[in-house]
Amino acid sequence: MRTANDLELFRLTKRYGDTVAVRDLNHLIAAGTYVCLLGPSGCGKSSTLRMIAGHESVTEGAILLEGVDISGLPPAGRGTAMMFQNYALFPHLTVRDNVAFSLKMRGVAKAKRHVRADELLELVDMAPYAARRPDQLSGGQQQRVALARALITQPKVLLLDEPLSALDPFLRVRMRVELKRLQRELGITFIHVTHGQDEALALADEVIVMNNAVIEQSGPPRALFNAPRTEFVARFLGGHNVIRRDGRAIAVRSDRMILTRGAGGTIEGAIFGIEYQGTTVQLVLKTGQAQELSVVLPERDFFSQPLQVGDLASVAWPETDVHPLEA
Numbered sequence: 001m002r003t004a005n006d007l008e009l010f011r012l013t014k015r016y017g018d019t020v021a022v023r024d025l026n027h028l029i030a031a032g033t034y035v036c037l038l039g040p041s042g043c044g045k046s047s048t049l050r051m052i053a054g055h056e057s058v059t060e061g062a063i064l065l066e067g068v069d070i071s072g073l074p075p076a077g078r079g080t081a082m083m084f085q086n087y088a089l090f091p092h093l094t095v096r097d098n099v100a101f102s103l104k105m106r107g108v109a110k111a112k113r114h115v116r117a118d119e120l121l122e123l124v125d126m127a128p129y130a131a132r133r134p135d136q137l138s139g140g141q142q143q144r145v146a147l148a149r150a151l152i153t154q155p156k157v158l159l160l161d162e163p164l165s166a167l168d169p170f171l172r173v174r175m176r177v178e179l180k181r182l183q184r185e186l187g188i189t190f191i192h193v194t195h196g197q198d199e200a201l202a203l204a205d206e207v208i209v210m211n212n213a214v215i216e217q218s219g220p221p222r223a224l225f226n227a228p229r230t231e232f233v234a235r236f237l238g239g240h241n242v243i244r245r246d247g248r249a250i251a252v253r254s255d256r257m258i259l260t261r262g263a264g265g266t267i268e269g270a271i272f273g274i275e276y277q278g279t280t281v282q283l284v285l286k287t288g289q290a291q292e293l294s295v296v297l298p299e300r301d302f303f304s305q306p307l308q309v310g311d312l313a314s315v316a317w318p319e320t321d322v323h324p325l326e327a
């Protein structure tokens with residue numbers, strides 16, 4: 001439902017010389033939503049985020065927050081805040097002073113800004129580290145400080161540019177949970193740029209898939225995963241096979257494929273790859289038409305009758321799991 005607090009991108013366009021980085025984007029982001037901007041390298045995600053933040057000028061169109069056109073305002077006057085990929089902490093300042101920095105720029109007295117910085121450090125579980133310098137912190141801790149620093153101005157919209165990409169996979173999953181918790185607690189809009197499908201599906205209330213400077217599809221993660229509109233979205237989200245049938249493309253989820261040992265299914269082929277994934281096993285079948293189809297089986301099903309690379313197998317799928325794709 002549209003409310004007065006939404007963020008609206010209206011005919012938003014960004015050109016760098018001849019390159020169109022963002023083309024005529026129209027989108028309404030409901031207040032308090034966790035949005036992930038997802039897409040391959042160069043599709044225009046960062047340009048969109050930087051235009052919202054005010055770090056990049058808008059070539060055409062407008063950005064409206066709470067009904068006000070903020071496109072021409074300086075970054076600090078927009079009601080948005082940005083957390084950068086490399087955290088951009090000041091190495092010579094303590095954690096507390098890093099967090100309090102933007103209040104200092106706004107002329108807030110030292111005692112007051114330190115009280116506020118300590119509250120924010122509490123929020124991100126970093127209170128005991130207030131007197132340290134950034135180089136005395138782990139990557140995950142630096143990230144929490146960067147978050148606290150971005151949140152101290154009480155933004156209505158927090159912009160996060162690949163916030164988890166510098167972390168190791170274990171920490172990335174932990175911080176994912178923290179980000180989501182924080183967003184729920186604060187109730188503000190988060191716009192998180194990522195090229196990780198898992199990350200977007202795990203975090204977002206709404207995923208916006210971009211491709212070639214435009215929005216290819218947007219919606220709740222489950223709606224997107226179960227009904228990709230185009231071949232690009234199906235392939236980019238992963239976990240789907242794109243199959244040509246009667247001159248049209250259809251998508252079938254890899255975990256909905258039915259595998260038969262030997263011949264007998266709709267499409268026959270040879271097992272080309274087997275990947276053990278813990279709870280599941282992923283098989284790649286190479287068909288006569290050199291098409292590769294993936295099948296995901298529960299671990300127990302696979303090992304009840306294991307297959308080897310080179311074995312003959314065939315696949316079929318229930319008609320109810322066929323999802324037609326737009327051309």
Ligand SMILES: Nc1ncnc2c1ncn2[C@@H]1O[C@H](COP(=O)(O)OP(=O)(O)OP(=O)(O)O)[C@@H](O)[C@H]1O
Nearest residue numbers: 016019020021040041042043044045046047048195
């Ligand atoms: N400052 C710039 N000058 C010229 N071209 C640029 C500039 N910044 C981005 N571009 C171009 O605009 C397009 C979109 O870039 P953008 O950084 O928004 O994509 P992205 O989806 O965020 O990519 P990545 O995931 O690699 O960061 C690309 O073709 C890029 O080369």
